[in-house]
Amino acid sequence: MYRNGIKRFLDFMLSLIGIIVLSPVLLVLCLMVRIKLGSPVLFHQERPGRREKIFKLYKFRSMTDERDAQGNLLPDEVRLTKFGKILRSTSLDELPELFNILKGDMSLIGPRPLLVRYLPYYTEEERHRHDVRPGLTGLAQVNGRNALGWEDRFRYDLYYVEHLSFLLDVKIIAMTAGKVLKRSGTLSGADQTVADFDVYRRQQEER
Numbered sequence: 001m002y003r004n005g006i007k008r009f010l011d012f013m014l015s016l017i018g019i020i021v022l023s024p025v026l027l028v029l030c031l032m033v034r035i036k037l038g039s040p041v042l043f044h045q046e047r048p049g050r051r052e053k054i055f056k057l058y059k060f061r062s063m064t065d066e067r068d069a070q071g072n073l074l075p076d077e078v079r080l081t082k083f084g085k086i087l088r089s090t091s092l093d094e095l096p097e098l099f100n101i102l103k104g105d106m107s108l109i110g111p112r113p114l115l116v117r118y119l120p121y122y123t124e125e126e127r128h129r130h131d132v133r134p135g136l137t138g139l140a141q142v143n144g145r146n147a148l149g150w151e152d153r154f155r156y157d158l159y160y161v162e163h164l165s166f167l168l169d170v171k172i173i174a175m176t177a178g179k180v181l182k183r184s185g186t187l188s189g190a191d192q193t194v195a196d197f198d199v200y201r202r203q204q205e206e207r
Helices: 002-021 023-037 082-089 097-103 116-121 126-131 150-163 166-182 197-206
Strands: 042-048 054-060 107-109 135-137
Touching: 002 023, 002 097, 002 107, 002 166, 023 054, 023 082, 042 116, 054 097, 097 135, 107 166, 116 197, 126 150, 135 166
Parallel strands: 107 135
Antiparallel strands: 042 054
Protein backbone atom coordinates (compact mmCIF):
# COMPACT_ATOMS: atom_id res chain seq x y z
CA MET A 1 0.00 0.00 0.00
CA TYR A 2 2.83 2.40 0.88
CA ARG A 3 4.86 1.46 -2.22
CA ASN A 4 1.94 1.72 -4.64
CA GLY A 5 0.11 4.82 -3.41
CA ILE A 6 1.04 6.50 -0.14
CA LYS A 7 4.67 7.07 -1.08
CA ARG A 8 3.76 9.05 -4.21
CA PHE A 9 1.18 11.10 -2.27
CA LEU A 10 3.79 11.97 0.37
CA ASP A 11 6.34 12.83 -2.34
CA PHE A 12 3.88 15.25 -3.95
CA MET A 13 2.87 16.95 -0.70
CA LEU A 14 6.37 17.18 0.79
CA SER A 15 7.96 18.47 -2.43
CA LEU A 16 5.20 21.09 -2.78
CA ILE A 17 5.70 22.20 0.84
CA GLY A 18 9.47 22.18 0.32
CA ILE A 19 9.24 24.40 -2.76
CA ILE A 20 6.99 26.90 -0.95
CA VAL A 21 9.05 27.01 2.25
CA LEU A 22 12.39 27.12 0.43
CA SER A 23 11.29 29.60 -2.25
CA PRO A 24 13.36 32.46 -0.71
CA VAL A 25 16.42 30.19 -0.67
CA LEU A 26 15.76 29.11 -4.26
CA LEU A 27 15.48 32.73 -5.39
CA VAL A 28 18.71 33.73 -3.61
CA LEU A 29 20.55 30.77 -5.10
CA CYS A 30 19.24 31.64 -8.57
CA LEU A 31 20.64 35.14 -8.19
CA MET A 32 24.01 33.95 -6.82
CA VAL A 33 24.45 31.32 -9.53
CA ARG A 34 23.63 33.92 -12.20
CA ILE A 35 26.20 36.36 -10.80
CA LYS A 36 29.00 33.88 -10.06
CA LEU A 37 28.59 31.27 -12.79
CA GLY A 38 26.50 32.90 -15.50
CA SER A 39 23.44 31.64 -17.31
CA PRO A 40 21.53 29.48 -17.65
CA VAL A 41 21.06 29.15 -13.91
CA LEU A 42 19.79 25.59 -14.16
CA PHE A 43 21.70 22.61 -15.51
CA HIS A 44 19.54 19.87 -16.98
CA GLN A 45 20.44 16.40 -18.17
CA GLU A 46 18.48 13.38 -19.32
CA ARG A 47 18.37 10.51 -16.83
CA PRO A 48 16.52 7.17 -16.72
CA GLY A 49 13.66 7.01 -14.22
CA ARG A 50 11.15 4.36 -13.22
CA ARG A 51 10.96 1.58 -15.83
CA GLU A 52 13.90 3.34 -17.54
CA LYS A 53 11.67 6.15 -18.80
CA ILE A 54 13.91 9.10 -19.70
CA PHE A 55 13.29 12.46 -18.01
CA LYS A 56 15.12 15.77 -17.60
CA LEU A 57 16.76 16.17 -14.21
CA TYR A 58 17.28 19.74 -12.98
CA LYS A 59 20.07 21.11 -10.80
CA PHE A 60 21.66 24.47 -10.14
CA ARG A 61 24.72 24.76 -12.32
CA SER A 62 27.99 24.45 -10.40
CA MET A 63 30.54 25.01 -13.20
CA THR A 64 31.41 27.83 -15.54
CA ASP A 65 31.47 27.59 -19.34
CA GLU A 66 35.17 28.44 -19.64
CA ARG A 67 36.74 27.22 -22.90
CA ASP A 68 40.19 26.97 -24.42
CA ALA A 69 41.42 28.81 -27.52
CA GLN A 70 39.84 26.14 -29.75
CA GLY A 71 36.43 26.60 -28.12
CA ASN A 72 36.52 23.34 -26.16
CA LEU A 73 35.25 23.27 -22.59
CA LEU A 74 38.03 23.21 -20.01
CA PRO A 75 38.28 20.17 -17.66
CA ASP A 76 35.67 19.90 -14.91
CA GLU A 77 38.21 20.56 -12.16
CA VAL A 78 39.04 23.93 -13.76
CA ARG A 79 35.42 24.98 -14.34
CA LEU A 80 34.28 23.88 -10.86
CA THR A 81 34.65 27.05 -8.81
CA LYS A 82 34.85 27.44 -5.04
CA PHE A 83 31.20 28.51 -5.05
CA GLY A 84 30.31 25.46 -7.12
CA LYS A 85 32.09 23.18 -4.65
CA ILE A 86 30.08 24.71 -1.81
CA LEU A 87 26.84 24.10 -3.72
CA ARG A 88 27.77 20.43 -4.22
CA SER A 89 29.13 19.75 -0.73
CA THR A 90 25.96 21.16 0.86
CA SER A 91 23.72 19.50 -1.79
CA LEU A 92 22.11 22.90 -2.48
CA ASP A 93 22.67 22.30 -6.19
CA GLU A 94 20.08 19.52 -6.00
CA LEU A 95 17.19 21.62 -4.67
CA PRO A 96 15.62 22.08 -8.16
CA GLU A 97 15.01 18.31 -8.14
CA LEU A 98 12.06 19.10 -5.89
CA PHE A 99 10.28 20.07 -9.12
CA ASN A 100 11.17 16.66 -10.60
CA ILE A 101 9.60 15.06 -7.53
CA LEU A 102 6.49 17.24 -7.82
CA LYS A 103 6.08 16.18 -11.46
CA GLY A 104 6.44 12.50 -10.61
CA ASP A 105 9.79 11.93 -12.34
CA MET A 106 11.46 11.27 -9.00
CA SER A 107 10.81 10.45 -5.35
CA LEU A 108 12.32 11.93 -2.21
CA ILE A 109 13.90 8.53 -1.48
CA GLY A 110 15.18 6.04 -4.04
CA PRO A 111 18.26 5.03 -6.03
CA ARG A 112 19.94 8.08 -7.52
CA PRO A 113 19.26 8.54 -11.26
CA LEU A 114 22.45 7.81 -13.18
CA LEU A 115 23.48 8.65 -16.74
CA VAL A 116 21.53 7.40 -19.75
CA ARG A 117 24.72 6.10 -21.34
CA TYR A 118 25.07 3.55 -18.52
CA LEU A 119 21.89 1.69 -19.52
CA PRO A 120 23.53 -0.86 -21.87
CA TYR A 121 25.99 -1.89 -19.14
CA TYR A 122 23.58 -3.01 -16.40
CA THR A 123 23.09 -6.67 -15.61
CA GLU A 124 19.50 -7.94 -15.44
CA GLU A 125 19.67 -7.79 -11.65
CA GLU A 126 21.04 -4.23 -11.63
CA ARG A 127 18.20 -3.08 -13.88
CA HIS A 128 15.81 -3.67 -10.99
CA ARG A 129 17.05 -0.39 -9.49
CA HIS A 130 14.64 1.15 -12.03
CA ASP A 131 11.62 -0.69 -10.58
CA VAL A 132 11.03 2.37 -8.38
CA ARG A 133 11.31 6.11 -8.98
CA PRO A 134 14.84 7.48 -8.55
CA GLY A 135 15.38 9.57 -5.45
CA LEU A 136 16.77 12.88 -4.28
CA THR A 137 18.62 10.77 -1.74
CA GLY A 138 18.87 7.06 -1.13
CA LEU A 139 20.37 4.23 0.87
CA ALA A 140 23.66 4.35 -1.06
CA GLN A 141 23.96 8.10 -0.47
CA VAL A 142 23.76 7.77 3.32
CA ASN A 143 26.27 4.91 3.28
CA GLY A 144 29.10 6.54 1.40
CA ARG A 145 27.59 8.41 -1.54
CA ASN A 146 30.11 8.97 -4.39
CA ALA A 147 32.91 7.42 -2.34
CA LEU A 148 31.30 3.97 -2.76
CA GLY A 149 32.40 1.56 -5.45
CA TRP A 150 29.83 0.55 -8.04
CA GLU A 151 29.22 -2.92 -6.62
CA ASP A 152 28.44 -1.53 -3.16
CA ARG A 153 26.31 1.26 -4.60
CA PHE A 154 24.12 -1.18 -6.53
CA ARG A 155 23.93 -3.53 -3.56
CA TYR A 156 22.38 -0.73 -1.49
CA ASP A 157 20.07 0.29 -4.37
CA LEU A 158 18.74 -3.24 -4.82
CA TYR A 159 18.32 -3.72 -1.07
CA TYR A 160 16.19 -0.57 -1.02
CA VAL A 161 14.01 -1.75 -3.92
CA GLU A 162 13.40 -5.08 -2.19
CA HIS A 163 12.79 -3.67 1.31
CA LEU A 164 11.10 -0.34 0.49
CA SER A 165 8.96 0.78 3.44
CA PHE A 166 7.83 3.89 5.28
CA LEU A 167 10.18 3.20 8.20
CA LEU A 168 13.17 2.71 5.88
CA ASP A 169 12.37 6.01 4.13
CA VAL A 170 12.16 7.83 7.47
CA LYS A 171 15.51 6.35 8.50
CA ILE A 172 17.14 7.46 5.23
CA ILE A 173 15.75 11.00 5.57
CA ALA A 174 17.18 11.26 9.10
CA MET A 175 20.57 9.93 7.99
CA THR A 176 20.58 12.29 4.98
CA ALA A 177 20.02 15.30 7.24
CA GLY A 178 23.01 14.26 9.34
CA LYS A 179 25.22 13.77 6.27
CA VAL A 180 24.28 17.16 4.79
CA LEU A 181 24.95 18.97 8.08
CA LYS A 182 28.35 17.28 8.37
CA ARG A 183 29.05 17.60 4.63
CA SER A 184 30.37 14.05 4.72
CA GLY A 185 30.50 11.21 2.20
CA THR A 186 30.64 13.30 -0.96
CA LEU A 187 33.23 13.68 -3.69
CA SER A 188 33.02 15.98 -6.66
CA GLY A 189 35.03 17.18 -9.61
CA ALA A 190 38.72 16.42 -9.38
CA ASP A 191 38.20 14.66 -6.03
CA GLN A 192 36.07 11.94 -7.66
CA THR A 193 38.04 8.69 -7.55
CA VAL A 194 35.40 6.19 -8.73
CA ALA A 195 35.52 5.55 -12.50
CA ASP A 196 32.39 6.20 -14.57
CA PHE A 197 30.21 3.09 -14.62
CA ASP A 198 30.57 2.43 -18.34
CA VAL A 199 34.36 2.65 -18.03
CA TYR A 200 34.28 0.41 -14.95
CA ARG A 201 32.14 -2.23 -16.69
CA ARG A 202 34.32 -2.23 -19.84
CA GLN A 203 37.40 -2.69 -17.66
CA GLN A 204 35.71 -5.67 -16.05
CA GLU A 205 34.92 -7.19 -19.43
CA GLU A 206 38.52 -6.78 -20.59
CA ARG A 207 39.91 -8.78 -17.66
